[in-house]
Every structure is written in C-alpha cells, then in structure tokens.
Amino acid sequence: MMDFLTHCRSVVGDAFVLDMPADMAPFLTDWRGRFTGKALAVLRPASVDQVAALVRACAQWRVALVPQGGNTGLVLGSVPDASGSAVVLSLARLNTIRQVDPVNRTMTVDAGCILQQVQEAAAAAGCLFPLSLAAEGSCTIGGNLSTNAGGTAVLRYGNTRELCLGLEVVTPQGEIWSGLRGLRKDNTGYDLRDLFIGAEGTLGIITGAVLKLYPQPKASITALAALPSPAHALQLLNLMQDHCGSSLTGFELMSRYCLELVAQQFPSLPKPFAAPHPQYVLLELSSSESEQHAVGLLEQAIGAALERDVISDAVVANSVAQSAGLWQLREHIPLAQAKAGKNIKHDISLPVSSIADFIAATGPLLEAAFPGCQLVCFGHLGDGNLHYNVAPPDDISNEDFLANQDKVNRVVHDSVVGFGGSISAEHGIGALKRDELAHYKSAVELNMMRAIKAALDPLGIMNPGKIL
Numbered sequence: 001m002m003d004f005l006t007h008c009r010s011v012v013g014d015a016f017v018l019d020m021p022a023d024m025a026p027f028l029t030d031w032r033g034r035f036t037g038k039a040l041a042v043l044r045p046a047s048v049d050q051v052a053a054l055v056r057a058c059a060q061w062r063v064a065l066v067p068q069g070g071n072t073g074l075v076l077g078s079v080p081d082a083s084g085s086a087v088v089l090s091l092a093r094l095n096t097i098r099q100v101d102p103v104n105r106t107m108t109v110d111a112g113c114i115l116q117q118v119q120e121a122a123a124a125a126g127c128l129f130p131l132s133l134a135a136e137g138s139c140t141i142g143g144n145l146s147t148n149a150g151g152t153a154v155l156r157y158g159n160t161r162e163l164c165l166g167l168e169v170v171t172p173q174g175e176i177w178s179g180l181r182g183l184r185k186d187n188t189g190y191d192l193r194d195l196f197i198g199a200e201g202t203l204g205i206i207t208g209a210v211l212k213l214y215p216q217p218k219a220s221i222t223a224l225a226a227l228p229s230p231a232h233a234l235q236l237l238n239l240m241q242d243h244c245g246s247s248l249t250g251f252e253l254m255s256r257y258c259l260e261l262v263a264q265q266f267p268s269l270p271k272p273f274a275a276p277h278p279q280y281v282l283l284e285l286s287s288s289e290s291e292q293h294a295v296g297l298l299e300q301a302i303g304a305a306l307e308r309d310v311i312s313d314a315v316v317a318n319s320v321a322q323s324a325g326l327w328q329l330r331e332h333i334p335l336a337q338a339k340a341g342k343n344i345k346h347d348i349s350l351p352v353s354s355i356a357d358f359i360a361a362t363g364p365l366l367e368a369a370f371p372g373c374q375l376v377c378f379g380h381l382g383d384g385n386l387h388y389n390v391a392p393p394d395d396i397s398n399e400d401f402l403a404n405q406d407k408v409n410r411v412v413h414d415s416v417v418g419f420g421g422s423i424s425a426e427h428g429i430g431a432l433k434r435d436e437l438a439h440y441k442s443a444v445e446l447n448m449m450r451a452i453k454a455a456l457d458p459l460g461i462m463n464p465g466k467i468l
C-alpha cells in the first residue's frame with residue numbers, strides 16, 4: 001500500500017494525503033458520534049482531474065473509497081468501516097461556484113460547496129436556492145445530492161433531486177462524465193443523473209452540479225399554531241393549502257414533548273405559549289407580491305382555522321427576529337435530543353393522509369412493548385415525513401435501551417410499511433439501515449439495485465457496505 005499512497009501523494013501533494021491518526025480523526029466519526037471507523041488515509045483532492053486520478057489509483061490497487069462531503073449524514077454513509085482498508089475521499093476542497101446564470105435560473109457548482117455558500121451565491125444574484133436544512137452551515141451540495149436531502153422547503157420546491165438539472169460524475173473507473181446540462185427538458189435515454197442522486201456514493205463521485213434557481217420571495221411570514229392532535233394538524237394543512245396555495249412553503253409538526261425537551265436543554269429560547277398544548281405546527285408563508293399580501297393570507301387562514309376549531313391558539317411572528325426564534329425551536333429539537341442522550345431514531349414517510357392514524361396506532365404498540373418510553377415525534381408534515389424517535393423510559397439508561405434497537409425498529413417499521421410508508425424519507429440508508437432495507441424491499445427491487453451496482457462498479461470499490 002506504500003506504492004498506492006506514494007502515487008496519491010504525487011497526484012494531490014503530500015499535505016493532502018492524511019495518514020496520521022490525529023489528522024484523520026475528524027473524518028472517521030459520524031456526526032452523531034455513534035461510530036468511529038478506520039482508514040488507510042484521507043485524500044483531499046482540489047480538482048475534478050485529481051478526483052479522477054485518485055479513483056483510477058483506487059481501481060488499480062483495489063482500494064475501497066468512501067466519498068465524504070460535510071460528514072453531517074445521519075445513517076453512517078460517509079464514514080469508513082472498521083477494517084482500515086478504505087480511503088476517505090473528501091470533496092471539501094472542490095468548493096468553487098463555477099457559474100450563475102440568472103436568465104436560465106441555474107447555477108453550476110463544485111460538489112464540495114457548502115450549502116450555505118450556494119444559498120448566498122444565489123441570493124447575491126437576486127435569486128433563491130431553496131434547499132434549507134439545519135446542517136446547511138457544514139453540509140455540501142454533493143452530500144445533499146447523494147442523499148437526496150429534503151429539509152424544510154420540500155413542500156413548495158421539492159427535495160434535492162428536483163432542484164438539480166445536471167451532474168458531473170467521476171465513475172468508479174476514474175472517467176469523468178460531464179452531464180452538466182442546464183436543461184429542463186432532456187429525454188435522451190436512461191436518466192443517469194437521477195441514478196447518481198440518492199446513491200450515497202455507491203455508484204460514483206459527484207464532482208459538480210447544475211442547480212435550479214427560483215425568484216426570491218418578496219416576503220416570508222412565520223407562525224406557530226397550537227393544536228389538540230395530529231389529525232387537527234392534517235386538517236390545518238388542507239385548510240392552509242386551500243387558502244394559500246403554493247405560498248405555503250413550510251409546515252412542520254412538533255409534539256408537546258419535543259418543545260418541552262427544547263425548553264429543558266435550551267432555556268433561553270422563546271416560549272411562545274403560556275400553557276402547553278398537545279401538538280404544534282410551525283407554518284411559513286412566502287409571497288412573491290408583498291409583506292402585506294403574506295400577512296393578509298396568513299391572517300385569513302388562521303382566522304378560518306380558529307373559527308372551525310382546527311387550532312386552539314396561534315402566535316404570528318411580527319419581526320425577522322421573532323420568526324428566527326420560532327424556527328430555532330424546530331431546529332433545536334435534534335440538538336436537544338443529542339444533549340439529552342442517545343435515542344432510537346426513525347426517519348419515515350407516509351401518505352400524508354395516513355399520518356394521524358400511524359401516530360395513533362404506533363404509540364400504543366411501543367408503550368406495550370417498552371413501557372414508559374418517550375416519543376420525540378416531529379417533522380415535515382407537509383411532505384409526509386416524520387422523525388419518529390424513541391427515547392428511553394426515565395428509569396432505563398440510554399445504553400440499556402439502545403440494546404433494544406432492532407426490536408424498536410421492527411415495531412416502528414412494520415407499522416410504517418403497514419400504512420404504506422417508507423423506512424427512510426430523507427436521510428438515506430448508509431450502513432445504519434442496510435439490514436432494514438434488505439428486510440423490507442422485495443427481491444425484485446433488491447436484485448435490480450444489485451444489478452445496477454455491479455454494472456457500474458464491478459470491482460465494488462465505491463462506498464462498500466452502504467445501501468446494499
């Protein structure tokens with residue numbers, strides 16, 4: 001392997017082949033701190049040609065490689081296994097905004113650009129790149145594409161797949177496929193772009209992308225509604241969609257327990273209501289006309305919801321700071337959970353119409369199997385996506401409870417599948433949910449996936465052990 005590393009050094013320079021444990025450490029542990037892998041080295045190329053040369057070297061020496069962006073993924077996709085035989089290939093130095101085309105409403109970016117950098121470049125050109133998630137200060141667009149990330153604006157703009165028109169990919173053979181087309185219509189055979197999006201680095205390395213841009217809204221307005229139940233939240237969603245159409249850009253459900261957890265762990269954050277309510281919905285409306293228009297729409301819709309007893313109360317933010325405060329409540333739920341201790345997480349999707357029934361049916365199943373367990377249930381209700389996390393009862397330690405992970409997963413995922421849902425909505429499969437995928441996908445579907453993997457990566461060097 002000395003020859004291999006010597007060759008890698010000749011490609012990227014000594015400083016960008018890290019093989020000392022302390023230098024590699026930040027690249028080897030996942031964001032949640034659940035797993036630390038080992039690697040032969042961490043490679044840090046600065047150009048597409050360098051990525052291609054490194055992949056060719058991996059193919060020649062049969063070295064597995066793990067593509068990594070911001071390492072914020074939540075399913076152990078971006079860290080190597082414990083064997084120490086793979087390299088991590090970090091895309092972080094490919095971070096140039098290559099071109100902004102405000103007339104075509106597209107921008108072409110390197111895969112290692114941080115999401116926030118992409119949002120800011122779009123804003124500087126008077127446009128909006130709408131992908132938004134709590135990790136946007138450190139996740140990369142290549143990671144967003146590879147996990148087909150969702151976030152808080154899917155309801156209006158779709159997930160990352162829908163925000164991408166073209167890709168540039170280094171194949172497992174080290175060839176460069178330039179599919180950087182800014183076309184909204186292009187029916188020329190199999191859609192390779194869609195194959196690489198969501199592939200979690202198992203089919204190739206995304207090095208560049210053409211992204212869609214949108215007009216900047218003239219105004220956005222945020223409100224927090226209090227409700228008696230998830231069923232009321234679904235009624236509110238329909239009512240808001242009827243009243244506000246595509247102006248409704250965010251619709252996030254949070255249970256009472258979620259906000260209590262945030263209040264416990266982050267006492268300085270706002271407490272919008274004097275008394276607790278069973279459920280809350282964080283709403284965002286955006287208007288292409290004016291602030292007055294957005295406020296008018298929201299007031300009308302909230303008035304109708306109060307009149308029909310769909311909601312019990314509501315707080316409307318009347319400043320940018322208040323709006324940010326309400327969003328902080330939502331964004332601090334995962335952080336509050338992390339501070340409170342480990343729990344068993346599920347990122348699931350369901351037909352929107354089944355969500356209330358799923359919540360009503362699954363809680364009692366868990367309570368029967370694990371008395372006293374706590375449900376941290378929140379998520380992007382407008383997209384049918386729940387983060388349905390199960391925390392230990394007060395008298396059981398995190399470690400003891402985590403030993404039940406497979407049993408808890410079975411209860412939750414069986415229920416999800418029973419309601420026609422998916423065991424991974426937006427985080428992907430990685431190594432964490434690989435066995436669950438094998439359990440729930442049909443043999444027909446798994447065989448097609450394996451055939452695609454074998455055709456594109458016959459040596460099996462691309463992020464092995466992830467997804468399949």
Ligand SMILES: Cc1cc2nc3c(=O)[nH]c(=O)nc-3n(C[C@H](O)[C@H](O)[C@H](O)COP(=O)(O)OP(=O)(O)OC[C@H]3O[C@@H](n4cnc5c(N)ncnc54)[C@H](O)[C@@H]3O)c2cc1C
Pocket residue numbers: 031066067068069070071072073074077078091111112132133134135138139140141142143144145146147148149150151152200201202204205206207334426427430463466
């Ligand atoms: C606080 C927090 C909030 C989050 N909120 C959301 C949310 O609301 N919605 C959501 O969908 N996700 C969310 N996530 C998870 C989400 O998947 C990531 O934040 C993000 O999309 C991953 O980007 P990354 O650059 O960090 O990728 P990494 O974690 O580095 O990698 C993720 C996967 O993509 C592969 N990969 C990375 N870059 C490339 C590339 N250039 N080519 C090929 N493969 C590559 C990796 O091998 C790995 O399998 C959240 C994560 C955190 C920590």
